[in-house]
Amino acid sequence: MIIGILKEPEGEARVAFLPEAVKTLIDWKLDIWVEKGAGVSAFSPDEQYLAQGASIHSRDEILSKADLICGIQPLKQSEIAQTRPEIVLMGQLDALYNTDLTDFLLKNNKTAFSMELVPRTTRAQSMDVLSSMATVTGYKAVLLAASMLPRFFPMFMTAAGSITPARVLILGAGVAGLQAIATARRLGANVFAFDVRQAAKEEVLSLGAKFVDVEGATEDKSAGGYAVEQSEAYLQKQKDTIHEHALKADIIITTAQIPGRKAPQLVEERTVRSMKAGSVIIDLAASSGGNCALSQPEQTIDVEGVRIVGVSNLAAQMPQDASKMFGKNYLNFLKLIIKEGQIHLNFEDDIVQGTCVCHQGTAISPRIIQCVT
């Protein structure tokens, strides 16, 4: 069976498998076909793939002959049309929101798995690309902010006077937020964090940050540990509290998301305009509507000396470890669907079912079925 690894599109530096992961696939007696230069942006040249037993092919050859293609970003529709009828496509397809692609896969009787659909359960933790990539993102967001800040992070007592520690406010203490807290603390900042889920409070405190409490949040136990939409009154109370904290902050990192909804707006324009010049806001939710009223997706803007960075794919800026983690998640998932060198899809398994967008044109994941009906 041939597994294809293609070069990701422009702007995506990660690769689905690094050479070290290819070695495992070869041990499983699979043929690994790698597109020329697929790993170069993740600092893995073709020779390293060859050394692990893979072979190098053209993109067209892989598209037309592979049995399974594992990627990160989705393929173009014209490329999907080139694949074999029995192909199994895998990637982070954003299948619930990229409805053009999902419709195309369904209409063309394809079989596809979308890794962001992996259920957030204990058994699926080792396959959870959302958590892996959020870990990279939270870490990188702090480094980016630190490099832009015209001040130190830690406290310094020097012969040239004392430096007070930077003050960092993290909005949303999920996987990315908690990693951002841990990273900012390691750099010596004074960290404050806020989340609507009370469960996040203990985790924030255990990382040495202070929890900003805004009472009266709505929680829903059936939401699988995720946040739910809040009332207008609560959101306003929250914005007022954030405003007070923002006046003293040097950095705000926003990570607040609600699955399937526009990101909640937490930082108002008046808040940005009241912040100290030189402060930095990193809005990780910019592509889903933004947590900051002024952020623009994939742009850095300057509002009276406050720089706002709207960024959605920070994981691509750390392609080596991000690819390593993505590949490990893939290997753990593939163990569920590859037996003795062949694909066996068992839709009784909740992880296989939950992650499968469609099988030969039939929607499989309950979340996709809900979307298409």
Ligand code: NAD
């Ligand atoms: P996410 O990316 O959907 O959201 C990020 C954070 O934003 C969440 O903590 C959410 O509560 C918060 N948020 C939403 N609205 C907000 C608002 N108005 N104000 C402030 N914060 C707001 O979430 P995520 O990081 O992917 O995961 C969230 C939670 O899901 C985790 O902390 C955990 O409980 C659970 N989870 C479980 C598993 C597992 O069991 N395998 C894996 C990952 C996550």
